Amino acid sequence: MTNISYSKTAQRHGFHLVDPSPWPIVSAFAALSFTMSWVQWMHGYSGGGYVTILSFIALLTAAGVWWRDITREGTYQGHHTAIVQVGLRYGMLLFIASEIMFFFAFFWAFFSLIISTIY
Numbered sequence: 396m397t398n399i400s401y402s403k404t405a406q407r408h409g410f411h412l413v414d415p416s417p418w419p420i421v422s423a424f425a426a427l428s429f430t431m432s433w434v435q436w437m438h439g440y441s442g443g444g445y446v447t448i449l450s451f452i453a454l455l456t457a458a459g460v461w462w463r464d465i466t467r468e469g470t471y472q473g474h475h476t477a478i479v480q481v482g483l484r485y486g487m488l489l490f491i492a493s494e495i496m497f498f499f500a501f502f503w504a505f506f507s508l509i510i511s512t513i514y
Contacts (some may be wrong), residue, residue, distance in 0.1 A: 409478035411468070418461035425454035 413435070428450035436443030469475035 396498065400412070409476045410482075411474040411476065411479050415462060416461070418457055422454065422457040422461060425450055425457050429454050 404489035425502065432443055436447045445499050469479075
């Protein structure tokens with residue numbers, strides 16, 4: 396009889412369940428701060444430019460650290476198995492397809508409006 400011991404970190408499937416990360420919420424707040432401060436700066440509020448620059452730096456930093464963590468998970472920790480890589484590729488292809496459909500619908504509506512205005 397073989398004594399099999401599974402640790403809590405043993406992976407029993409090909410999918411990667413991500414660890415909780417603070418970077419999505421930090422990025423969201425930085426993007427909100429950047430947007431609001433940019434609008435204030437455009438309307439001439441005092442100090443809006445400084446807050447815009449600081450929030451843009453915070454947004455770039457949070458995005459960079461988040462991407463660094465994802466790269467570490469896939470490259471150094473080996474969590475991006477073949478199944479995960481296929482899922483990432485499918486996700487990117489679906490995103491590109493949805494963008495193509497969005498722009499096609501947008502320009503279809505625009506040209507339809509132009510043609511209905513002419514005739």
